[in-house]
Amino acid sequence: MDLKQKLRESVFYGILDTGYVAKDMMFEKCKQLIDGGCGLIQLRAKKETHLEREKIAEEILPLFRSENAPIFIINDDIELAMQIDIAGLHIGQDDMPPEMAREFLGKNKVLGLSTHSIEQAKNADTLSDILDYFAVGPLFATQTKPGRIPVGLELASEVKAMRPKLPWFCIGGVNLNTVESVAKSGAERIVAVSDVLKPEDTASAVRELTQKFLHHKTA
Incomplete structure (x- = not known):
């Protein structure tokens, strides 16, 4: 399965924070x-140095070497993404422009962008020859992004109505209590951080949240 197909078929985007x-x-x-x-x-290792991120990446890298492994993404460290042959990159609105990131990364790596408004989402989707996906959020207030004003479920509905060419993911406060409303807003794919990392059994937490999302998405 190629990367673009794997992206389109992905429902849950995990973040190792x-x-x-x-x-x-x-x-x-x-x-x-x-x-x-x-x-x-x-x-996502925001407070760590490049060398510390590199050490973590090298430790977990063998997990991504198998044929059916998930896509490996580095948050906002272009140098590290370029160092690792199979690593893609995720950038925010205040990071380097997507065009520049793509130039550094080359053609065959996954590149994603955060968006926080309908204008940013529309702009991201016009870059379908540069970006591979974009994220929309934070839908709700979240401790993962303290101080970030939530964009609300309305934005997910607006993005759905755009019929984006690119795969897109909803992020920010997605958990077992909110996932039904997220699914019904029109979200196609989800990202969750604390809700699945905090439980001891993270695998079960991911499966439960994914199943609940898919149930309400198709209901």
């Missing part, structure tokens, strides 16, 4: 995200 996972648990939590069925997994 050092804000929720201890350094000595990174490999085990990553394995559990994979066992839970994540189509993509992003390493």
